[in-house]
Amino acid sequence: MDHQKLEKQLGLWDVYAIATGAMFSSGFFLLPGIAAAETGPSVFIAYLVSGLLALPTMFSMAELATAMPKAGGTYYIIDRSLGPMIGTVGGYGSWLALVLKSAFALIGMGAYLGIFFDIPIIPVAIVLTLVFGILNVVGAKETTALQKILVAALISIMIFYILQGLFSIFSMDFVEITKTQFTPLFTNGATGFFATVGMVFVSYAGLTKVASIAEEVKQPDKNIPLGMILSIMSAIFVYVSGVYIMVAVLEPSEFRSDLTPVATAGEAFMHWLPGESGVLLVVIAAVAAFASTGNAGIMSASRYPLAMARDKLLDERFARISTKGTPIIAIVATTLMMIFFLVAFNVAEVAKLASAFQLLLFALLNLAVIVMRESKIEEYDPGFTSPLYPWLQIIGMIFSAVLILEMGLLSILFTVVVSIFAVGWYYYYAYGKIDRQGAIFHVHARLGEKKDYGLEREMRGILREKGLREDDPFERVVSQAIVIDESSTELSYKTIIKRASEKLAERLTLDAEALFDKFCATHNTGAIPLGNGAAINHVRINEDLPSEMVLVRIPEHLSVSTKDFDVLNEDKTGEVENLRAIFFLVSSSENSGQHLRILAHLAEMIDNKHFIDRWKKASNDTELREILLRDERFINIKISSVNNTQKLIGKKIMEIDLPGESLITILKRDGEIKIPHGSTVIREGDELSIIGEVEDISLIKEWKKVDE
Structure with missing residues (x-):
């Protein structure tokens, strides 16, 4: 956790703008006509079903991102849950898929601009890539400021578009429209319908990309899940309503061959606007959609090489943070890769191939939730928990597997090739440099195998970064804490534990001797050193009781061995930790997550460089408590x-x-x-x-x- 941190500067509407902007582009402005050719008028139902089937992965990602709000999102989560080899596959695949999707979006933007302007599409897409790349280098807040403007314009125009379209439909003969435009509803039966569900499913894939910037989100426990839920609700509403309108107002054969169906449908029911204003509005919305996808894509994609470099899977220069607080090398590399694809390939075709890989990632994210929960890592403390565990995750994995098979041989082959490259890279470049295995080893531990203790330490570091939740009673615990302001310079650590145990036992009506034994047995060390002259000793009791704390101030340095320390021997002290402050915390086992968050926040307070000086100078019990309080x-x-x-x-x-x-x-x-x-x-x-x-x-x- 010694890498440079990204600044937390993104709020709820930033999360919403990034998630929403990553979803709206080709899925709405290019794909509906092509999808209608597969299933007919039921295409709008296919969008609804796809949106609902995206929910398991959305809930899984919301849980994982609130437990591990770190740059790299999908990569980081898969790496820490399933291990670094699978993480390397997830990192390269996520980065490549998002780069391709973003490049494709900018081509689509050029195509819609071509309705009014005679412009070369590829050069325009390259210029736009450079502009968005520079904006991302300038700063995350500036990037999301543009993102919010683009998404606000998109959603506003789409609401106007949908209201006008529905008004036009219901002002006509609804029964006749249904009979002529929606009959037969399923032109190619169940097979065609489910093939279409798979085709349009990737329209919602951008939703999970918000997790890649989770490290920069303020109050991630609240803002990430709420932003994602609001985003998918908006997407389902716009997709289903918008496509329904297209089916209702466009001639079927024309619709199925139209690559700009939103604009064509707009001409049909917004003709009352002067001139070409209706089409212009649609073009503005399309440009905003494609631009927001490209902009959010560069921002999200650049966090993958950043996270992989932090973990020694790429050169450490990719983890460098600029004075603007952005991963400049990672952004430049992402921008150059987009330009390379724009120049060297038919991006539209290659982007389609990446769809199968996105579905593979969806399956791995659902599996990651199961692995993290079954690992029983206490420090795994999501601010949002997925409902209907594990059935929702199992459904998500099965559905992803079925859709991958629907993607076709080339898409599956593309996924296999990228995976083989990533595994090869891991063994060539990273194997032997890293010492972590992922949470899956904790599942192995329950079967008698080894576990990854380094992951537990890292998760504790994440708890410190996340901070307290609103309902955590830290202030209450500290303000009611028992204070032992020791005056004697002749004392042992055993004596301090006895005094703390007696006072806590009296307040909580517990057995003092049993509590003493628990403190002595904690981690078989007697104390958890924090540095800065402080240590914590903590236990959890299998009873329903409130958290309570004892603060101990020691007048002279107390040398306590924090490794293999025999706390029952008064004369045995090492030279490991010179202490001026010891904190004893007791909580109920039923509130394990809260207990760990209190410990993490306490460690954060103690880590302040002025802590020990203020601690030594405090004149009374009240001042000692105030040092730890906001x-x-x-x-x-x-x-x-x-x-x-x-x-x-x-x-x-x-x-x-x-x-x-x-x-x-x-x-x-x-x-x-x-x-x-x-x-x-x-x-x-x-x-x-x-x-x-x-x-x-x-x-x-x-x-x-x-x-x-």
Whole structure:
């Protein structure tokens, strides 16, 4: 985890714009007529079925991306779940498929511009590739700013287009239209229909590409799944409604041979607009769609070589981050590869061949969810969990396999060739350089084989990067923490564990000796070193209890061996870790994920370079707690008759109207710490520790002011 990190600067609408922009291009503006030739008027149903069948992979990707929000998306997930060899196949295949799809989109953009302008398509596509490549180098935020403009224009025009089309259809004789345009519904029977489902399925493939920029997403647990769900809902609505309109208004034989069916249909029902305004709107929407696919494609595709270089599967220069916060070498390589395909190949034909590989990746992503869950890695902590596990994933894998067989021999051969190249590259370049096996080895461990401990460490690092969830009680745990401010310089680690165990046992009504034994047995070490003069010891109890913590400050350095340390021997200490702070955490086993997130966030706070200096200088228990709390969400007030807190004197805590969801966590009275209850009566001189949202704490600060 020592590589350069990408800045988290993308929000919900950035995710939505990238996912939506990656889906709309040839699938809507070029493909419907070709698909209708296979199944007839039922083509709009084929788009609906394909969208629904994309849901298993969408749910799987949302779960995996929230558990592992790292650059490289599909590659990174497959690598960490199924191992680096399969990861290399996924990395090269994902990059190649997305490069081809993006290049094809820019050709389509040139084709639609050709409706109004006499321009050479390939040179225009090359210029556009360079423009989008430069924009991606400038910065992710700038790239997604353009993406949001393009997607907003696309969706706005498409909504107008669909509303006008439906109004036109329903203002005519609906029964007659259905009879003439939709009969027979399935011209080639079930075989033709399911072949069409496979053909249009790849129209939704761009949805999962958003995972490749997951590392740059703020609040990934919320924004990634919500952005993907909103995106696929938009896509299904536009695809199904739009194609239904095309079937209804276009003459069947004309529709099936039309490569610009959206524009042709628009001419039929938007003729009331002046001049060629209707067609112009469609062209603008098409240009926005193809441009957004090309733009998002370069952004997403460039993260694959970045992630592979971080993992030593490519030259480390591909992982270099520019001063703009973008992977400049990876972007340049992706841009040049797109230009190469545009110049050297018939991109439309090669892009079709990549469809089978995308389906293979879909199958692997569904398998990855099963592997990660069955590995029982505690640090696997997705912010979103796929419903109907594992049946949804099994359906997704079966459907992907069936569709791959429908893709034809050339597409399957293309997939095999790319896979063989990737495996060859792995053994030629990377084998022996890397020491990881993937989560599948944890599944092996349950069968008596070895597991990949390095993956557990990496997942803990991801937990630190992700941070806390909104409902994690970190502030409550720290603000109520028991503080042991040790004054003696003559003490052992065993003594500290005993004191912490006794205090926690008293608060949680547990057996102190049993708790002591658990702390001693943790990882068979006695302490988990964090560096910066601090260590954590933590246990989980098989009981329903809240998380509780003990903070220990040591006046002089305590040398504690953190490897093979015999904690039961008071005289045996090593020279491994000089400690000034030790933290003991107890949680319920039922909240394993929350326990790990609290530990990860605690480690993040301790890692601050100013932590140990503030820790040594703190004058009392309250200041020790405040060091670990976010200042804007915590306040300590003293009840006095000379300021606005006087209104609290004599009131029970249940009677106090605190702003928002604020909570009194600690009451200090006459030097003693008390856990407040609803019936506790506030007295003058009491000190209250309160946690809450930023705006609520700012209101409570007003209580400390003196009335004028």
